[in-house]
Amino acid sequence: MNLIVQKYGGSSLADADGIKRVAQRIVATRKAGHGVVVVVSAMGDTTDELHDLALEVSPLPPGRELDMLLTAGERISMALVAMAIANLGFEARSFTGSQAGVITDSVHGKARIIDVTPGRISSALADGAIPIVAGFQGVSQDSKDITTLGRGGSDTTAVALAAALGAQTCEIYTDVDGVFTADPRIVPAARRIPVISYDEMLEMAASGAKVLHLRCVEYARHYQMAIHVRSSFSSREGTWVAEAPAAQPEENGMDQPIITGVAHDRSEATITVSGIPDKVGVAAKIFRVVARSGINIDMIVQSTSRSTGQADISFTLPRQDGQTAMTVLRGVQEEVGFDSLVFDDRIGKISLIGAGMRSHPGVSADFFGALADSGINIRMISTSEIRISAVVDAADLDSAVVATHRAFGLEDGQAEAVVYGGTGR
Ligand code: ADP
Ligand code: ASP
Ligand code: MG
Numbered sequence: 001m002n003l004i005v006q007k008y009g010g011s012s013l014a015d016a017d018g019i020k021r022v023a024q025r026i027v028a029t030r031k032a033g034h035g036v037v038v039v040v041s042a043m044g045d046t047t048d049e050l051h052d053l054a055l056e057v058s059p060l061p062p063g064r065e066l067d068m069l070l071t072a073g074e075r076i077s078m079a080l081v082a083m084a085i086a087n088l089g090f091e092a093r094s095f096t097g098s099q100a101g102v103i104t105d106s107v108h109g110k111a112r113i114i115d116v117t118p119g120r121i122s123s124a125l126a127d128g129a130i131p132i133v134a135g136f137q138g139v140s141q142d143s144k145d146i147t148t149l150g151r152g153g154s155d156t157t158a159v160a161l162a163a164a165l166g167a168q169t170c171e172i173y174t175d176v177d178g179v180f181t182a183d184p185r186i187v188p189a190a191r192r193i194p195v196i197s198y199d200e201m202l203e204m205a206a207s208g209a210k211v212l213h214l215r216c217v218e219y220a221r222h223y224q225m226a227i228h229v230r231s232s233f234s235s236r237e238g239t240w241v242a243e244a245p246a247a248q249p250e251e252n253g254m255d256q257p258i259i260t261g262v263a264h265d266r267s268e269a270t271i272t273v274s275g276i277p278d279k280v281g282v283a284a285k286i287f288r289v290v291a292r293s294g295i296n297i298d299m300i301v302q303s304t305s306r307s308t309g310q311a312d313i314s315f316t317l318p319r320q321d322g323q324t325a326m327t328v329l330r331g332v333q334e335e336v337g338f339d340s341l342v343f344d345d346r347i348g349k350i351s352l353i354g355a356g357m358r359s360h361p362g363v364s365a366d367f368f369g370a371l372a373d374s375g376i377n378i379r380m381i382s383t384s385e386i387r388i389s390a391v392v393d394a395a396d397l398d399s400a401v402v403a404t405h406r407a408f409g410l411e412d413g414q415a416e417a418v419v420y421g422g423t424g425r
Contacts, residue, residue: 042073
């Protein structure tokens, strides 16, 4: 019997009716002759609500306790889905991440999966039961404490379990019909991408397209696991994330597209360190203290004043790490000898992604031209082989996405993308 892992996101499980609908879908898959393992997220915006609650009792909650709290969201869903399936006459057994054998490192809030030992899941399957696993969580190999995999991490639980169980495919059910050329909440004319390569999906996810968690795509590429992203509210074919299809000759008279899509990210902030003395090793000192606190830096820009010879360095980092970074940098201000620090979270990042840009000159010029035509000022730029990103004012981000999407002719002339549910939070 072939095995399918199905993951249902929070918007698909928003209320009792949603849970009953998902249960029907799971049972239908089973009746069609497939083995099914299910991974669930927390209902609706539960994770955000629990997080807000934590901040009401403590401005900086200890990571261990925050993880313990947030994982409760997925436990509620798993038990309710199992009950709804039982009500349809099938046996379902719920498991926490720890019970499902999801073993992680001990970095609370963004733990990495280091092993998956799904013995209890295999036994449940062998007994004819449908296993329902709480996503987004695991247990630390060293401390044995409960960990979370970072926001959106249930996708990663699903792919990791699919790989460990040797599943045929991993289906990610969400509130849109697949991966689109831009977020359908901002660009209703965005087009569904039928097949996307792991590399392009990695860049989209890393650039903020939250429809898939970045690590889930890394995992899928590593294990060559095919992912089918689709809506739990429709029966339409979604997007297949798989190895790049062999280069196609001209199809219907059209070349392979140069651009895959436009992604945006509102989760970052910038820090500017000003008046840095022009000496060897100063930048290394600044970035070393930030890295030691476990903070990942994305873009970096340095400018040197001709008159003073002093430098300014600006960099982007996850907004949630802003407070920690400012504290550690203040701690080395005297030693490094810089003048001032400024934190700015009113920024957004827009990225243009496409494997075709490798061999196509002029993509950056058209991208910057599209932003300029809309009167949007660019603050920072970074590129990879298949991506160009720009940091702009947060207030300009949506219009930047719309303008870029249009400038590269990515619109679907026929249909509007449907957003079936969710608050987009
Ligand atoms: P779930 O709760 O199912 O995990 P998420 O909110 O994490 O759902 O991800 C789905 C959302 O991702 C969509 O509702 C959409 O707003 C957003 N999104 C961002 N970029 C894209 C994109 N390129 N294609 C599809 N959805 C996108
Ligand atoms: N519930 C978690 C979150 O909201 C995990 C997930 O949805 O994948 O981030
Ligand atoms: Mg998600």
